[in-house]
Structures are given as C-alpha cells and as structure tokens.
Amino acid sequence: MEDKSKKYMNPYIAGVLLGFVIMAAFFFSGEGIGGSGAFKDIVKTTVIDLAPKYAENSNYFKSAVEANESPMKSWLIFEVLGVLIGAAISAAFAGRLKLKIEHSPKISSKTRIIFAILGGALFGIGSQLGRGCTSGAGLSGMAVMSVSGFLVVVAIFGSGYLFAWFFRKLWI
Amino acid sequence: MAPIFEQTSEWNLIIALLIGIAFGWVLERAGFSTSRKLAGVFYGYDFVVIKVFFTAAITASLGLLFLNYFGVLDFSKVWMPTTFLWSTIVGGIIMGLGFILGGFCPGTSVCAVATGKIDALAFVVGITLGIFFYSFTYEYLWEDFREYGNIGNVKIGELIGVTEGVAVLIFILFGLFAFWLVDKIKKEYNIKDVEY
Amino acid sequence: MNGKNLFGIILLIILGIFIAFTSLKKHGKTEIEPDKLINKTIQKTRYVLPEEVAESIISEDPTLQLIDVRTHKFYSKFTLKGAINIPLSELFKEENLAYFDQDIYKTILFSNGTSDADVAWILATRLGYKNIYVMKGGLNQWVENILQPKENEVIWDRVDDQLYQYRKGASEYFGGKVVEPEEGVSAPKTKTPIVKKGKKQVSGGCG
Numbered sequence: 380m381e382d383k384s385k386k387y388m389n390p391y392i393a394g395v396l397l398g399f400v401i402m403a404a405f406f407f408s409g410e411g412i413g414g415s416g417a418f419k420d421i422v423k424t425t426v427i428d429l430a431p432k433y434a435e436n437s438n439y440f441k442s443a444v445e446a447n448e449s450p451m452k453s454w455l456i457f458e459v460l461g462v463l464i465g466a467a468i469s470a471a472f473a474g475r476l477k478l479k480i481e482h483s484p485k486i487s488s489k490t491r492i493i494f495a496i497l498g499g500a501l502f503g504i505g506s507q508l509g510r511g512c513t514s515g516a517g518l519s520g521m522a523v524m525s526v527s528g529f530l531v532v533v534a535i536f537g538s539g540y541l542f543a544w545f546f547r548k549l550w551i
Numbered sequence: 552m553a554p555i556f557e558q559t560s561e562w563n564l565i566i567a568l569l570i571g572i573a574f575g576w577v578l579e580r581a582g583f584s585t586s587r588k589l590a591g592v593f594y595g596y597d598f599v600v601i602k603v604f605f606t607a608a609i610t611a612s613l614g615l616l617f618l619n620y621f622g623v624l625d626f627s628k629v630w631m632p633t634t635f636l637w638s639t640i641v642g643g644i645i646m647g648l649g650f651i652l653g654g655f656c657p658g659t660s661v662c663a664v665a666t667g668k669i670d671a672l673a674f675v676v677g678i679t680l681g682i683f684f685y686s687f688t689y690e691y692l693w694e695d696f697r698e699y700g701n702i703g704n705v706k707i708g709e710l711i712g713v714t715e716g717v718a719v720l721i722f723i724l725f726g727l728f729a730f731w732l733v734d735k736i737k738k739e740y741n742i743k744d745v746e747y
Numbered sequence: 748m749n750g751k752n753l754f755g756i757i758l759l760i761i762l763g764i765f766i767a768f769t770s771l772k773k774h775g776k777t778e779i780e781p782d783k784l785i786n787k788t789i790q791k792t793r794y795v796l797p798e799e800v801a802e803s804i805i806s807e808d809p810t811l812q813l814i815d816v817r818t819h820k821f822y823s824k825f826t827l828k829g830a831i832n833i834p835l836s837e838l839f840k841e842e843n844l845a846y847f848d849q850d851i852y853k854t855i856l857f858s859n860g861t862s863d864a865d866v867a868w869i870l871a872t873r874l875g876y877k878n879i880y881v882m883k884g885g886l887n888q889w890v891e892n893i894l895q896p897k898e899n900e901v902i903w904d905r906v907d908d909q910l911y912q913y914r915k916g917a918s919e920y921f922g923g924k925v926v927e928p929e930e931g932v933s934a935p936k937t938k939t940p941i942v943k944k945g946k947k948q949v950s951g952g953c954g
Contacts (some may be wrong), residue, residue, distance in 0.1 A: 390599045393581035394606020401611040402571045407566045409554030411631045412574055414657030422682045433656015439689035442723050454567045459661055464658020466665035469579035476665040481586055492673045498653015507685045509642020513656035520632050522611035524718055526705045527634035534643020542651045543593035550590045616766050715771045720763040727756055
C-alpha cells in the first residue's frame with residue numbers, strides 16, 4: 380500500500396501537465412479534449428450503417444447522415460484512440476497493466492459490473508443532454524472560462540455528493 | 552496565428568491522436584485509471600480528482616489567456632460552448648449519479664480499459680448503450696428539453712461582470728482555497744485511506 | 748506545506764495578477780494607432796503609377812493582386828486584367844477581407860479617380876493589413892496614359908522619351924488606342940482568396 384500510492388504522480392504536477400495538454404489541443408486544432416463524444420460518433424456510425432432508413436428519418440441522426448462524411452473520422456475518435464495508447468504505455472511502464480475487476484470488498488464482482496454498466500448508461504444519457512462529459516464539457520469548458528463548463532462541473536460533483544451517501548456500500 | 556490547423560485539415564486527426572496519447576498518459580500517471588481512487592473524492596478518502604481537475608483547468612485557462620496576450624491564439628477560432636442552463640444542469644445531475652454508480656467518467660473509463668480494468672470495459676459498454684437509448688428516444692424525451700435555457704456563448708467573466716483576466720485570477724484563488732480545504736477536511740475528520 | 752507547493756502557489760498568484768490587468772484581444776489583427784495611420788497616410792509611397800501596374804500585368808507578376816473598388820456595374824463594363832471586384836461599400840464583408848488578410852500578394856487598389864481607392868486603403872490599413880497600394884489617378888489616368896498615350900510634340904529629354912516609348916508599348920499590349928476599352932480586357936480572371944474558415948459550431952465538446 381505505502382509504495383503503491385507513491386507511484387502515482389503528484390496530483391498538482393499531473394494537473395499542470397493535463398492543463399498543457401488541453402492548451403495544446405486548443406493551440407493546434409482549436410478543439411477541446413473530450414471523452415463521450417467519441418462514443419456518440421461510434422453510435423452514429425453504427426446506426427447509419429445498419430439502419431440507414433431509420434437514421435434518415437431520425438432527428439438525432441439526420442445531421443450526421445446529411446454531413447455525408449463518416450463520423451468515425453472525427454477529432455474525438457482519434458483522440459480517444461490516443462488515450463487508449465497513452466494510458467497503456469504509461470501503465471506498462473509503471474507495471475500497472477493487469478486484467479482485473481476492481482471493486483470494494485463489500486460487493487461482488489458481478490454487482491460491480493452491473494453498476495458499472497448502469498453508471499455508464501447514465502453517463503451516456505447525461506453527456507448527450509448536457510452536451511459533453513466531465514472532460515469535454517467540464518474541463519475544456521472551464522479552460523475557455525465558459526459558464527457551461529463551470530455549470531456542468533458543479534452539477535456533476537454536486538449530484539455526486541448528493542447521491543454518494545446512498546451508494547456508499549459500493550465504495551467504502 | 553493559432554489554432555495552427557484549419558478545422559478541415561487532415562493534420563487535425565494526427566494531432567488528435569498525439570493529444571490523446573498525452574491525455575491518456577497523464578490520466579494514467581495521476582491514477583485516474585482506478586475507479587476506487589476516483590470515487591474517493593465523494594467519500595473524502597482521496598481528493599486527487601479535485602486536485603488534478605482544478606489544477607488542469609486553472610493551468611489551461613491561464614495559459615490560453617497568456618497565448619492570447621502574446622498574440623499567438625485567436626479566441627474567435629477556438630471552440631466555445633453555448634450555455635444551455637437547464638439541459639446542462641439536468642444532464643450534469645444524471646452524470647453525477649452515473650459517476651457514483653459506475654465510478655468513472657467517459658475519459659477515465661477509456662484510460663482504465665487500456666490498463667486492463669474489466670469494470671471499466673463494462674462502463675464503456677454502458678456509455679454506448681446509454682447513447683443508443685438516448686438516440687432512439689431523442690424525439691420523444693430529449694429534443695425539446697435539450698434546448699432549454701439557452702443563454703448563448705457566455706463566459707464566466709461576463710456573467711459576474713469582470714474582465715476575463717480578473718475572472719481567471721478569481722478562479723486561481725478559488726482553486727487554491729479548494730486545495731487547502733480538501734487537505735484540511737481529510738486531516739480534520741481523520742478519514743482513513745482505503746485500500747485499492 | 749512544503750517549499751514546492753509554496754513556490755507553485757506564489758507563481759500562480761503572480762501570473763494570475765498579471766493576467767488580471769490585461770484585456771482580451773478580440774482579433775488577431777490589432778487596429779493601428781491613429782498617429783501611425785497619419786504617418787502612413789501622408790507618405791506617398793503608397794501610390795503606384797499606372798505604368799508600374801501595366802508593367803506588372805504584362806510581366807504576369809504572380810504576386811500582383813488588383814482590386815477594383817468601384818461598383819459591380821462599373822466593374823462588369825470595364826476593369827483591369829485579373830482584377831477582383833470589392834466595392835467600397837462591401838469592403839468589410841468577411842470574404843472580402845480575406846483578400847487582404849495575407850502576406851503573399853502586393854495588393855493594388857483602384858477606382859475611377861484616386862479618392863475611393865484611397866478611402867479603401869485607409870480603412871484596410873487601419874485594420875492592420877499590410878502591403879496595400881493605390882493606383883495613382885485610377886482608371887482615368889490609366890486610360891489617359893496607357894490606352895491613349897498622347898504623342899508629345901516635343902520630346903524634352905531622354906527620360907520622357909523612355910516613358911513615352913513605354914506607354915506606347917503598353918498601349919499596344921492592352922489593345923492600343925482603343926477608345927472603347929472593353930475589347931482590350933474582357934472576362935477578368937480572378938483568383939480566389941485563401942479564405943480562412945471561421946469556426947463552425949461544434950456540436951458540444953465531447954457531447
């Protein structure tokens with residue numbers, strides 16, 4: 380335990396580095412970083428390929444159909460691919476590359492997986508409604524000092540603290 | 552004049568990949584690939600999320616202003632989200648619940664998948680399912696509500712009536728206060744570390 | 748609190764205070780100071796003679812960008828070879844400003860006389876665009892000097908003679924002594940500017 384936490388970077392240094400990554404994204408492409416947008420593009424591509432008729436008539440997919448360019452060629456898809464590579468490299472060097480299901484000792488692996496899927500689904504819905512997730516809307520939004528960035532962060536963490544007590548068994 | 556590449560440039564995709572690699576590397580180094588560390592912020596045993604998150608936002612907002620000050624970055628060409636009050640708040644609340652249940656957010660879950668966390672993979676599957684659900688119920692449930700509370704491309708400085716620079720200074724002071732506070736909370740209440 | 752943290756805190760606060768005193772630069776191009784504008788306006792180096800323009804056209808100077816600031820109606824009747832039409836009243840349109848926002852071309856403005864082109868020059872210069880010139884005397888002078896050069900009764904000196912010979916040559920090139928100027932220059936070929944695309948509305952970060 381004592382060594383394990385040491386292996387992680389000082390959070391402030393990590394934060395500064397992350398800040399520079401965000402700056403670089405804006406500097407080179409004028410884009411913010413993000414996470415959930417890539418999944419949106421995957422969903423769009425899947426639906427358009429499998430059910431083109433449905434996609435044409437759906438308000439949600441219409442714009443992507445009309446754009447006539449594969450949503451897979453988007454900034455965020457490539458960025459998320461990069462995240463996979465970068466995280467794998469870092470974990471490999473730190474010796475943290477290991478297949479496992481992480482959960483509190485009080486719950487079973489199965490419970491953890493069910494709640495992870497549930498949480499993911501809620502995050503998927505919420506990120507579409509709120510136009511971005513913690514990193515895309517929150518972090519990038521705060522970097523450009525946008526009201527929506529601060530708002531979404533306050534809402535996510537506020538609601539997190541609100542619900543934390545009810546689900547404490549999941550974690551502690 | 553930055554942004555260096557036009558939005559339509561193919562170079563952007565290569566840049567995106569490189570930015571992503573750096574992003575993933577930092578997230579992993581900071582310990583964001585473990586859900587129990589992330590969830591710690593809500594139970595007071597690990598505030599690393601708040602520290603990294605706000606340090607990053609402060610660094611980036613300060614840095615972007617400096618780039619603008621030196622005439623390197625043209626803010627009019629930079630992504631700037633429109634603020635939709637109600638849909639953002641409700642979306643955020645749903646995401647907060649998702650955070651507590653799942654222990655990740657989309658960016659960190661991708662990072663965790665790369666390091667071999669099966670629960671993160673489940674989370675990623677969940678996100679995709681969630682978006683499928685959203686897209687199929689879009690017309691019935693979300694389409695109108697999504698546009699609620701549009702107040703335009705408002706910046707926090709404009710909202711409270713100060714210049715962009717002053718707003719960033721306030722943000723810095725607020726961040727430093729928050730860092731001090733979370734350390735104090737942990738010490739004061741003597742919250743024990745959780746093993747993970 | 749250790750030394751490293753203290754250093755970080757102090758650095759952040761100093762940078763924050765510094766940035767608090769700056770204001771956001773809205774555009775990449777800063778507007779030129781009025782006193783500098785006066786200096787630039789007084790200088791006559793912003794004028795080019797019709798003969799110089801003619802020479803650039805004949806030699807197909809690739810860095811030449813001619814801009815006709817007259818109305819579309821005048822432009823469609825007669826203009827210089829390769830000239831782009833940006834009426835003075837439409838100067839500030841984004842797609843028009845894109846012609847100025849570059850540093851490859853030598854931009855030469857012209858109108859019938861000098862004044863409209865001069866106004867366009869001042870406006871563009873005030874916006875911080877560089878490498879812009881005005882064709883002295885405008886198209887009136889052009890017709891007089893290039894298309895219908897008067898034969899000087901007395902050739903005063905060698906320089907005058909050279910100028911006259913040059914004008915005569917140019918006149919032949921541009922359709923020689925044509926009173927109806929349309930014939931000499933029809934169907935102006937224009938180059939499209941490298942329009943710097945504005946940001947399209949991104950659908951929402953990662954959303």
